[in-house]
């Protein structure tokens with residue numbers, strides 16, 4: 199026992215004592231992950247740069263994290279919630295554990311505000327602490343060894359949570375893909391909408407529109423094809439609408455449930471993060487339709503409800519009060535203004551790269567501009583931009599192998615930072 203507890207080994211003449219180990223073997227799926235999660239890795243590199251250049255005035259066009267303060271009407275809603283928690287009546291109403299699926303009033307409001315066509319009812323809406331968290335809980339819902347398809351490139355949480363939850367075999371360094379995950383390439387040749395025939399065997403299809411990182415918003419026709427494909431193959435779509443409010447093209451639906459039949463093959467997750475600056479406050483929701491059934495006819499919603507009530511004690515009551523304030527007329531207008539501010543940043547960035555001679559995608563229906571560097575290694579471009587401009591972007595290959603040759607510029611920034619970044623980029627990279 200002592201030998202096992204205090205595993206040690208000799209290197210040449212020295213006996214090196216290592217820390218005691220446990221008896222518990224590591225989850226082999228965690229061992230398959232090829233690197234750290236993308237954004238903390240980028241942050242680590244940024245900090246190393248600052249070590250070298252302590253006076254560098256770094257501008258981040260990297261992680262899509264909001265920068266503008268939460269608008270007053272929403273703050274007021276939270277302040278009154280907090281004050282209420284300090285009174286017996288207020289605490290009695292909202293102080294303890296709330297319903298795992300979220301406060302009824304908030305669920306009703308989300309249904310009426312985000313699904314005005316009545317496509318979704320309040321009891322199909324499950325309030326959470328954000329979409330990223332729900333993506334991993336959805337992985338738990340389906341269990342291991344699933345055939346999963348993702349857009350390539352796409353939000354890294356889909357692939358990484360799929361690897362963690364046992365859907366993937368090992369990482370193939372030559373293809374830069376995990377085995378058993380289907381990468382649906384999205385590029386300028388297919389107008390960033392994948393060939394769905396490649397997903398014929400996929401049980402679960404992660405689909406994000408507007409897509410992170412390309413900024414491509416799928417059209418009604420494309421989403422109709424996606425729903426038809428899922429119904430034909432018996433797949434379930436996990437539709438990520440985290441940026442839907444940035445869509446301005448009327449031909450691009452804001453929800454998959456605008457497509458008839460989607461309630462029999464899709465789950466939709468969304469979030470207040472990028473709409474109201476709730477990235478730190480943590481509030482999102484996931485829609486699991488009444489009509490969505492597993493192969494044996496069992497309700498997916500029933501299992502999701504059981505899972506949420508077992509794994510999660512509900513989104514913070516203060517955050518839910520904030521969400522409710524977002525959906526008041528004043529709050530909704532304030533959110534719309536905030537989204538408009540970031541959209542303006544995106545168009546400034548898009549215009550700048552275009553004027554510099556670069557081909558860009560996205561940036562119109564999304565807060566991300568996808569910039570082609572003509573096949574150059576995206577981590578090299580990332581490093582060059584950091585070294586020359588003290589600007590952090592996100593290397594395209596971080597979103598999947600089809601992202602290489604691109605960088606993603608995020609529009610989440612103060613206006614003066616965005617303008618300063620454009621000046622630095624023009625100076626260093628104009629073709």
Ligand SMILES: Cc1ncc(COP(=O)(O)O)c(/C=N/[C@@H](CCC(=O)O)C(=O)O)c1O
Nearest residue numbers: 261262328329330331353410440469471482
């Ligand atoms: C398609 C998509 N879905 C969900 C999220 C996260 O939503 P929340 O967990 O609600 O804040 C994000 C957040 N993405 C940021 C933050 C990074 C991260 O969440 O890992 C980014 O891509 O820079 C996202 O892009």
